Amino acid sequence: MRHPIFAMCSMAAALLAACGGNGPRPGEQSPRLKFSSQVSFGDNISDVGTYKVGAIAAMGGGTFTINGNNSATYPALTGKNWSELIATQLGLPAPCPAVTGLDGDPALGFSVAVQAQPNCFAYAQGGARVAHPVGEGHKATGSPLGALTWPFASQVQNHLAKVGGKFKGDEIVFVAIGNIDLMFGLTELSANxxxxxxxxxxxxxxxxxxxxxxxxxxxxxxxxxxxxxxxxxxxxxxxxxxxxxxxxxxxxxxxxxxxxxxxxxxxxxxxxxxxxxxxxxxxxxxNAYAAAQGPLLVQSMTRTAGEVVSIVKGQLLGNGANYVAVINMPDVSSSPAGQSQPAAIRALIDTIVKSFNDTLAAGFAGEGKVLLIDAFTNSRDQFSNPTPYGLTNNRETACDLSPAKNPLGSALVCNGSNLKAGDVSHYAYADLVNPTPYLQWLLARQVAEKMIAKGWL
Structure with missing residues (x-):
């Protein structure tokens, strides 16, 4: 059951280093830089368990992938996301959510008091946007889940308040945000x-x-x-x-x-x-409405990317952060959700993502304290050429999203008990937009490679 890629590169520290090209010198297994801690901001892909409480935890869920360690059956189903894998590579403790809780329907078990975790620095929350507080699953959208969806801007402020207003300068800081803003914009455009x-x-x-x-x-x-x-x-x-x-x-x-x-x-x-x-x-x-309003959505998402740049430069670098890795937006149109859209909408998504990513690239150009990681190019190549990456299916979901199997229709409560039949461990997507642990591992490998090239690992 062990995949060749896993045989060549285990998911421990040696794996990420060995796959990184210009990695540590022979015999050197420790990172070039010793970071004091890992701080992460963002949305679903980096959330390590904000909502792993109440009914969500009871359903075997809590993160936006295939939950639980099922590696005894299929080695790729570790249940870990990319930020957890990177922490292992850096020799740092496993990241833990900065806050936990839900603000939803108590009758469904979705009302759990919000608790701050003082020694945890993983601020990413599923459904979070860049600056707007109402994200995916928030009660203001009518969702019974009551996801917190504290935006990136608030996540950063919360961290600064926790650490006395300044970074020490020896933390590694990760940022991955913007996908939910795109989803909201497309949903509104589609509805109108x-x-x-x-x-x-x-x-x-x-x-x-x-x-x-x-x-x-x-x-x-x-x-x-x-x-x-x-x-x-x-x-x-x-x-x-x-x-x-x-x-x-x-x-x-x-x-x-x-x-x-x-x-x-x-x-x-x-x-x-x-x-x-x-x-x-x-x-x-x-179609005419979408064609007329699409450019406005491109402009809106371009401004959103500008906000990311502003927050990173002003609130992270401006407050002492010296090592900030920003992951750009992946190839959204190639996700199962994107593939279900008509050609015109997929083309619009591509235009939006390109504009968003180009704005990040321009905003961080020449900034030595920021490492911009191009997830878009990798994810597009993974869709077009899945076999070299060890992917067996990049069009269907690994999770059975039927109401009987998955009450939320989301990777948030996907686990080993409600997967589709057969070996789905090397599928790309758990649900319509969220990656499997294997795709998370591919992202972790890319992050490690770029950190090595930067001299940070």
Missing amino acids: ASAAGSSAGRTAFATSLASQLAAGASDPGSAAQAIGAAIAAEAARPGSDDNSVVLAGVNAAVLAGNSGAASPAVFGPMAAKAQAEAAAAGSAAG
């Missing part, structure tokens, strides 16, 4: 585009049906107005549906003098034609 499409579709349906039904009346112009009014009134009535709207139009047409419209053989094809025209109009309107 759908609303625009639905509105245009309803208008097109009513116009088409009224026009067809009025054509057989003695005064088509007046009939069209009366039929249109009847259709609008029925559509606005609570409890109406497509059939009742059509029948309202038919009745109005009969009253307007088109008695033949009462036959299903007559109004049926008319309704079908109206529905086809409505679908075309709705699709066009939705």
Whole structure:
């Protein structure tokens, strides 16, 4: 069951160093730099257990991957994320969440008092954004989970408050943030585009049906107005549906003098034609809205990346941090969630991610205290060429996300008991967006390689 890559490079310190190219000299296993502690900020990918409490813990969950150590069955299923693996490589204690708790529905076990952990410096929280406090799973979104989603900006302030306002300068600081901001922007864009499409579709349906039904009346112009009014009134009535709207139009047409419209053989094809025209109009309107608003989302995410740069420079470096590794946004469009989108949306995602990452690159250019890690290029290559990376499936989820198996439909409560059948240990994704422990390991290996090249490891 041991994968060749694991045989060549174990996930302990020797593994990450040996895979790093310009690693320690022969016989040297200790890092070049001795960091006093590891501090991490971000979202799902770096969360080491903020929500591992209450019902989440009872369900065998707590982190956004395949939870639990199942390595006895499949060596890759360690249950660890990349920040835990890096801590091992650095000879540091396993990272622990800076706070734990949930602010959700008590009836479901999702209300657990928030507790600060004074000696823990892993601030990343699943669902967190860069500056906005309402992230994925927050109760303000209507989610019963009540995820805390303290943003990156707050995470940093919380750490500074804990350590007296200054970094000592010998900590290694990791930042991985931005994915949830993208998700929120896309969700809002999709909802608004759908609303625009639905509105245009309803208008097109009513116009088409009224026009067809009025054509057989003695005064088509007046009939069209009366039929249109009847259709609008029925559509606005609570409890109406497509059939009742059509029948309202038919009745109005009969009253307007088109008695033949009462036959299903007559109004049926008319309704079908109206529905086809409505679908075309709705699709066009939705696409037009997305095309018009997409550039605004690109601009918004570019500003968000600028906020990341500002926080890192002003609050991290400006307060004494000397070693900051920032992981850019991965190839989101290649995740199962991204793959499910139409081509136009995938292209928009790529544009957004490129702009976000380019802003990070420009913002940190020439800054020797910041190591920018290009997760995007690696993740895109992993999607296009999975075999050299040891990946067996990068299109499907390893976790069974059905309600019966996974009540949250999320990697947060995925574990060895609710995986899909067969060996999923080398799948890329646990759920639609969150990586498996194996993909986490690939990220850890990349981080180690870049730290070695930088002289930090």
